Amino acid sequence: MAITVVGSVAFDSIETPAGKRDRCLGGAATYFSLAASYFTDVRVIAVVGEDFGPAEEAVFRNHNIDTRGIERAAGKSFFWQGSYLDNLNEAKTHATELNVFGAFQPKIPDEYRDSEFLFLANIDPVLQRRVREAMPQARLVAGDTMNYWIKDHRPALLQVLKGLDVLLINDTETRMLAGNSNLVKAARAVLDMGPRMLVVKHGEYGATVFHKSDHEAGARPFRAPALPLEEVMDPTGAGDSFAGGFFGYLASQPTLTPATFRRAMFYGSVMGSFTVERFGTERLQQLSREEIDERFNLFRELTHLD
Amino acid sequence: MAITVVGSVAFDSIETPAGKRDRCLGGAATYFSLAASYFTDVRVIAVVGEDFGPAEEAVFRNHNIDTRGIERAAGKSFFWQGSYLDNLNEAKTHATELNVFGAFQPKIPDEYRDSEFLFLANIDPVLQRRVREAMPQARLVAGDTMNYWIKDHRPALLQVLKGLDVLLINDTETRMLAGNSNLVKAARAVLDMGPRMLVVKHGEYGATVFHKSDHEAGARPFRAPALPLEEVMDPTGAGDSFAGGFFGYLASQPTLTPATFRRAMFYGSVMGSFTVERFGTERLQQLSREEIDERFNLFRELTHLD
Numbered sequence: 001m002a003i004t005v006v007g008s009v010a011f012d013s014i015e016t017p018a019g020k021r022d023r024c025l026g027g028a029a030t031y032f033s034l035a036a037s038y039f040t041d042v043r044v045i046a047v048v049g050e051d052f053g054p055a056e057e058a059v060f061r062n063h064n065i066d067t068r069g070i071e072r073a074a075g076k077s078f079f080w081q082g083s084y085l086d087n088l089n090e091a092k093t094h095a096t097e098l099n100v101f102g103a104f105q106p107k108i109p110d111e112y113r114d115s116e117f118l119f120l121a122n123i124d125p126v127l128q129r130r131v132r133e134a135m136p137q138a139r140l141v142a143g144d145t146m147n148y149w150i151k152d153h154r155p156a157l158l159q160v161l162k163g164l165d166v167l168l169i170n171d172t173e174t175r176m177l178a179g180n181s182n183l184v185k186a187a188r189a190v191l192d193m194g195p196r197m198l199v200v201k202h203g204e205y206g207a208t209v210f211h212k213s214d215h216e217a218g219a220r221p222f223r224a225p226a227l228p229l230e231e232v233m234d235p236t237g238a239g240d241s242f243a244g245g246f247f248g249y250l251a252s253q254p255t256l257t258p259a260t261f262r263r264a265m266f267y268g269s270v271m272g273s274f275t276v277e278r279f280g281t282e283r284l285q286q287l288s289r290e291e292i293d294e295r296f297n298l299f300r301e302l303t304h305l306d
Numbered sequence: 307m308a309i310t311v312v313g314s315v316a317f318d319s320i321e322t323p324a325g326k327r328d329r330c331l332g333g334a335a336t337y338f339s340l341a342a343s344y345f346t347d348v349r350v351i352a353v354v355g356e357d358f359g360p361a362e363e364a365v366f367r368n369h370n371i372d373t374r375g376i377e378r379a380a381g382k383s384f385f386w387q388g389s390y391l392d393n394l395n396e397a398k399t400h401a402t403e404l405n406v407f408g409a410f411q412p413k414i415p416d417e418y419r420d421s422e423f424l425f426l427a428n429i430d431p432v433l434q435r436r437v438r439e440a441m442p443q444a445r446l447v448a449g450d451t452m453n454y455w456i457k458d459h460r461p462a463l464l465q466v467l468k469g470l471d472v473l474l475i476n477d478t479e480t481r482m483l484a485g486n487s488n489l490v491k492a493a494r495a496v497l498d499m500g501p502r503m504l505v506v507k508h509g510e511y512g513a514t515v516f517h518k519s520d521h522e523a524g525a526r527p528f529r530a531p532a533l534p535l536e537e538v539m540d541p542t543g544a545g546d547s548f549a550g551g552f553f554g555y556l557a558s559q560p561t562l563t564p565a566t567f568r569r570a571m572f573y574g575s576v577m578g579s580f581t582v583e584r585f586g587t588e589r590l591q592q593l594s595r596e597e598i599d600e601r602f603n604l605f606r607e608l609t610h611l612d
Contacts, residue, residue, distance in 0.1 A: 181394070182535075205512070225609070228490045232488065303528070303531070
């Protein structure tokens with residue numbers, strides 16, 4: 001099944017203890033698309049500026065990602081500059097320039113309208129909702145958000161949550177959204193806001209999925225590990241890559257059983273683990289499905305008793 | 307096989323968002339012994355004051371824990387007062403009174419000398435080493451330590467590490483001991499200091515075991531989850547209970563294979579998860595082996611794909 005993703009395609013300047021990169025291709029929709037492209041067809045809705053050239057276009061094309069929904073606007077692309085010099089788990093933002101992204105009005109190509117899977121990456125919840133409503137045929141809808149929307153755009157965000165099957169956010173965002181510091185109680189409160197499933201991303205400790213009814217058979221909380229990595233070069237995009245692996249795997253499967261969702265959690269964690277091994281999307285650009293499945297098996301070994 | 311444990315038996319006054327308790331039975335050796343007692347015979351070496359009465363003695367006796375190595379000294383027992391009001395993951399210490407523990411000289415009863423398993427709980431590394439050397443017959447020796455010894459008593463601690471098979475510490479202690487913020491590199495550096503295995507406890511995210519040679523079959527890093535808990539009443543003693551479950555299970559097994567160690571990691575996590583559900587040792591005092599194995603299965607479900 002094809003996935004349509006709406007979100008940012010951007011340039012990032014990143015500094016970490018391992019080095020720095022200037023203006024490398026980034027953005028949530030980019031990481032998501034590349035990660036998901038190893039599993040299924042992906043279609044992107046985004047806006048870029050005149051600085052988005054053939055080299056960037058080729059990154060998507062090389063992974064058979066449909067870019068007809070990437071609008072070219074006059075001006076510069078979304079730009080983010082950040083560093084992780086003190087703490088690899090938390091970016092320090094030095095600059096955020098919305099540029100053409102500031103006036104983004106998602107336009108959905110007709111060819112995208114049969115997408116059965118829809119991912120609403122972290123953008124203004126007003127836009128997330130508009131895209132969701134414009135694609136009523138989507139049978140599984142997942143989304144992401146961040147502290148800024150949770151704090152200052154709550155009513156719009158709550159509208160989005162009502163239309164989501166799966167919300168993927170991190171521990172801090174979960175606690176903030178629910179106003180509860182206990183993760184299990186916070187998860188239940190978030191599930192009461194709409195989504196059937198909540199995937200809480202724990203960074204280097206993996207991720208846990210909570211279900212609206214955890215009394216359903218096979219729908220208890222499930223935790224996927226993250227691999228203890230020797231070399232974390234750049235954590236940018238790990239969460240979006242998790243979402244891409246998770247949702248891409250789901251979209252590639254003929255039926256969605258509890259076991260499918262558990263495996264999807266592992267694939268999410270696998271894709272996140274690859275991303276952080278190199279700067280930006282470097283590692284995501286050069287994977288093979290064999291490498292992915294090899295690491296999937298490593299993750300299984302990491303947590304399985306027998 | 308019997309385990310001998312040396313460590314603190316204390317009184318704790320604890321305040322958490324769920325309430326408070328004054329002078330409840332605590333101390334690393336207490337939590338460890340109770341947790342391990344569900345798996346095997348446990349013998350304690352400690353010192354207590356005149357405030358340690360029949361009620362406290364009964365807690366150990368009810369679990370068939372050998373208390374002949376608990377010395378009674380004139381004065382008061384070790385006392386700790388702390389709170390977790392702001393952050394359940396980090397205790398704020400309000401008072402530490404060493405009392406009789408300040409002059410602790412471990413005395414090993416002759417009846418303990420055939421113990422094949424030895425656990426050196428978090429005490430002065432000079433004492434840990436002395437006990438280890440006095441029990442040369444121990445064929446598996448594990449231990450714990452803390453930031454204070456790592457920072458200010460490093461040479462003595464390094465001597466202890468040379469004699470350990472398994473060191474169990476948390477993330478922060480691992481990074482501090484190794485002087486490296488990357489967990490995998492830090493783990494390797496710690497393993498170079500002596501222990502064959504390092505168990506890094508991640509609090510609410512479980513624990514990971516690293517092996518000296520991760521190229522040995524079955525000796526790759528292994529991660530046990532922690533259960534996402536709705537009610538964390540009091541985190542005191544979770545790490546010591548982990549150690550008790552981990553080491554107690556090992557001591558109960560006829561052979562120690564890589565699979566045994568993986569299961570021991572799960573049992574450690576299980577015992578930690580029980581402890582935090584009630585104040586102090588309340589929950590640990592009232593378990594059954596059936597409840598423990600039921601939760602073990604829950605943990606398996608939480609992370610296993612099939």
